Amino acid sequence: MKQWESLAGILKTVEKPGRYVGGEFNQVIKDKSNIQVRFAFCFPDLYEIGMSNLGVRILYDVLNRKESVWCERVYAPWLDMQKCMEECGLPLTAHESGDPLRAFDIVGFTLQYELCYTTALGMLKLAGIPLASAERSEEDPIILGGGPCAYNAEPIADFFDLFSIGEGEEALCELCDLYESMKRDGSYTRSAFLRAASHLGGFYVPSLYEVTYKPDGTILACTPRYPDVPAKIRKRIVADMDRAPYPEKLVMPYIETVHDRVVLEVYRGCIRGCRFCQAGMVYRPIREKSPEVLDRQARCLFENSGYDDLSLISLSISDYSRLDELTDRLLTWTEDRHVSISLPSLRVDSFTEALMDKISTVRAGGLTFAPEAGTQRLRDAINKNVAEEDLMRAVDIAFRAGKQSVKLYFMQGLPTEQKEDLAGIADLCRKVVDVYYRIPKAERARGVQVTASVSCFIPKPFTPFQWDCQDPLDLLLEKQEYLRGLMTDRHVRYNWHDAKVSRLEAVFARGDRRLAPAIRMAVEEGIRFDAWDECFDYDHWMRIFKKTGIDPAFYANRTFAEDEILPWDIIDIGVTKAYLLRERHKAYQNETTPSCAEQCNGCGANCLGGVNRWCK
Amino acid sequence: MVQVIRQLEPNAPALFLRFRFSKTGALQFISHLDLLRTLHKGAVRAGLPLWYSKGFHPAPKLIFAAPLSIGVESLCEFLDVRLDGEADPAAALAAMQSNFTEELQIEDAYYPQTPFTQLAWLCYRIVYASPGVTAETADRCRAVLSQPTIPVQKRSKEGRETVVDIRPKIGAAEISAGEGTLRISCRLAGNPSDFLNPEIFMKALLGERTSDARTLMSERLSICRTEALRQDLTPFR
Numbered sequence: 001m002k003q004w005e006s007l008a009g010i011l012k013t014v015e016k017p018g019r020y021v022g023g024e025f026n027q028v029i030k031d032k033s034n035i036q037v038r039f040a041f042c043f044p045d046l047y048e049i050g051m052s053n054l055g056v057r058i059l060y061d062v063l064n065r066k067e068s069v070w071c072e073r074v075y076a077p078w079l080d081m082q083k084c085m086e087e088c089g090l091p092l093t094a095h096e097s098g099d100p101l102r103a104f105d106i107v108g109f110t111l112q113y114e115l116c117y118t119t120a121l122g123m124l125k126l127a128g129i130p131l132a133s134a135e136r137s138e139e140d141p142i143i144l145g146g147g148p149c150a151y152n153a154e155p156i157a158d159f160f161d162l163f164s165i166g167e168g169e170e171a172l173c174e175l176c177d178l179y180e181s182m183k184r185d186g187s188y189t190r191s192a193f194l195r196a197a198s199h200l201g202g203f204y205v206p207s208l209y210e211v212t213y214k215p216d217g218t219i220l221a222c223t224p225r226y227p228d229v230p231a232k233i234r235k236r237i238v239a240d241m242d243r244a245p246y247p248e249k250l251v252m253p254y255i256e257t258v259h260d261r262v263v264l265e266v267y268r269g270c271i272r273g274c275r276f277c278q279a280g281m282v283y284r285p286i287r288e289k290s291p292e293v294l295d296r297q298a299r300c301l302f303e304n305s306g307y308d309d310l311s312l313i314s315l316s317i318s319d320y321s322r323l324d325e326l327t328d329r330l331l332t333w334t335e336d337r338h339v340s341i342s343l344p345s346l347r348v349d350s351f352t353e354a355l356m357d358k359i360s361t362v363r364a365g366g367l368t369f370a371p372e373a374g375t376q377r378l379r380d381a382i383n384k385n386v387a388e389e390d391l392m393r394a395v396d397i398a399f400r401a402g403k404q405s406v407k408l409y410f411m412q413g414l415p416t417e418q419k420e421d422l423a424g425i426a427d428l429c430r431k432v433v434d435v436y437y438r439i440p441k442a443e444r445a446r447g448v449q450v451t452a453s454v455s456c457f458i459p460k461p462f463t464p465f466q467w468d469c470q471d472p473l474d475l476l477l478e479k480q481e482y483l484r485g486l487m488t489d490r491h492v493r494y495n496w497h498d499a500k501v502s503r504l505e506a507v508f509a510r511g512d513r514r515l516a517p518a519i520r521m522a523v524e525e526g527i528r529f530d531a532w533d534e535c536f537d538y539d540h541w542m543r544i545f546k547k548t549g550i551d552p553a554f555y556a557n558r559t560f561a562e563d564e565i566l567p568w569d570i571i572d573i574g575v576t577k578a579y580l581l582r583e584r585h586k587a588y589q590n591e592t593t594p595s596c597a598e599q600c601n602g603c604g605a606n607c608l609g610g611v612n613r614w615c616k
Numbered sequence: 617m618v619q620v621i622r623q624l625e626p627n628a629p630a631l632f633l634r635f636r637f638s639k640t641g642a643l644q645f646i647s648h649l650d651l652l653r654t655l656h657k658g659a660v661r662a663g664l665p666l667w668y669s670k671g672f673h674p675a676p677k678l679i680f681a682a683p684l685s686i687g688v689e690s691l692c693e694f695l696d697v698r699l700d701g702e703a704d705p706a707a708a709l710a711a712m713q714s715n716f717t718e719e720l721q722i723e724d725a726y727y728p729q730t731p732f733t734q735l736a737w738l739c740y741r742i743v744y745a746s747p748g749v750t751a752e753t754a755d756r757c758r759a760v761l762s763q764p765t766i767p768v769q770k771r772s773k774e775g776r777e778t779v780v781d782i783r784p785k786i787g788a789a790e791i792s793a794g795e796g797t798l799r800i801s802c803r804l805a806g807n808p809s810d811f812l813n814p815e816i817f818m819k820a821l822l823g824e825r826t827s828d829a830r831t832l833m834s835e836r837l838s839i840c841r842t843e844a845l846r847q848d849l850t851p852f853r
Binding site: 002003004008009010011012013017018020021022023024025083084087088090252254255256303304305306307308337338 | 654658674830833
């Protein structure tokens, strides 16, 4: 039965039924009788979020290129739909076939942010699949996790059979091949499969490791249970991005999604090394695609999708060494076809008038920059090598080109932060407004709006700040209040993130296996969609931590010792711990580190190989 | 790409190409606005020579004949697409057909002779399957229809409650019922300025439906628009 038919009775009673009907143009339908491995690719959030995710687009394409594999999509139903499904006893199903998740061989979740954990487990619950790995039988699907949160998956280690560490293009295909061959020769059992998967490289099977703790609560050891199980799991990368598979078609959503456009991945990795940034470390080494390949992929995707918006993405787009060549190539055809090009993740120091002209040829919009900190001292400490002059020059260009709104991203609660750093945020915003007023009236647009969006620092695994604590909640709130008092300019709008959400995220980010009972209780008590304001309930979480005997401050607000065994030490991202420590010590001296384009800083990621122009 | 066979003269009147299409299955749950975006993207994929407005936000022009609520299927939808140059309708049709799923079938393409204002009636085939339906249900519906007026509560966009008589908007209705299934064929006012939503018509006949999920799953209400007519009951094209 098609997905919409199995839900037909209730679809008209829920919000946005288009989320649940499937049947999109370009979806992949295969004949079940020829399929050896049925793969359910789950995105633990709403359809309109998941459909925009580039990772899902890439891996859906990669897996479906394999003849014996059928990869389908699954999204989390919103609360109204979940309630209806529970009332009617309807299990969670996949979009393409409408088959229940239980019928699949492998159920994979992409874990994009920590606050999706309850939603992911809620999906298993709705599918009628036992939550804990140890509770699942031979008939249940293999539950796989991947994505950024897999780098420290310890808090959810009990619920997943295995995690894919790093880039999945090749690894997932190998996993499917292994599954197929073990099923074919009759050697398949869950435990035999998981054991064999641990040998593939890039797969972490939590049940094959034992974690012991010291009396003070820190980790004593994380040891493989068998001699053949690797002591460390090295992340996988795709060596040559020009040859890496990239989708030629996109599944076209009927309803509007959050990033409803063609997304072109320009390169992986980042040359910068901001000390708070996990992505900047875990996606190393940097590997660029060539303009010829990108132009061909963009044109192909445009023709097969009809999207009139083309977004060039990467961690810092203006660091792409051949950006001019790429935009020039694209502009030869995009203007005539009414396609606009957008460049998120611009850095102020490489933002030029010529670039501004190129992106404003088709569509107008605001501009966003991320100075991250209010003073040069703190920007140096976090290694955000951005000078105030660069920002002022960039906004001057933007205002002269007729832009009215500029959005600035900052973080509060960064290690070494002082009151003057917070005051610096307000100063910087005011100076941006001043730049606008210094431009002659005739050369600027009418009215100016500067938005300062200030998030709370969250220490993340595999960053130089992974040992540092998050400010206690009271202090975070006090700092927000202090900053609000300073934001007096009527042209400056101040947005701040909910500090309680950031605190929970910090608990999960640096958490270990002992968090599992709390996460399970949260799922059982109906907690879902923690990243959504209307669902997030901090007090409920605190009650759960209390009941399960967990001190959230142990994870969020404790400075980890530099010689402590970290929950994620079992993973090898290429970048060494020695490098991260070096960077941490430099931070406390307010010392910067040059970008990979200037010199090699010996982070260690080049041991992974990869075709690139920066590391040798 | 669909070839332009004749360029338009400067200042020539706007040129629209009309498509007739069906919207069934999963597509019935896609809103008007989302359908518009879907058709636009399909038209771009098909390479139609679309006309775009000038200025900072160039936008194409696509116009529907009549609104279609969520949950209603249709075999006779009309879409006018403004073109930048004359294209061969057969070529445009073929290009469009390969760019949608079977639930959005493009049936025909031609340069229209009739404006949408001449669409007067829309015919529907309604099947209501529910354990509660008996032969008597049909009698009850007929009794409602035999009234000289059928007042219906209606909420305006501003939230004000008004009472509207829908009797004049009902052109014809045939009703039959067996155990568990009620079937209705009807002709309802279809002009955008004087439009009767088939769901309001059904509500007038059967009353408000339950909101209980389990009951709803045990029932099935399918409504399908089958034909579009002019005032003289000849087919609208």
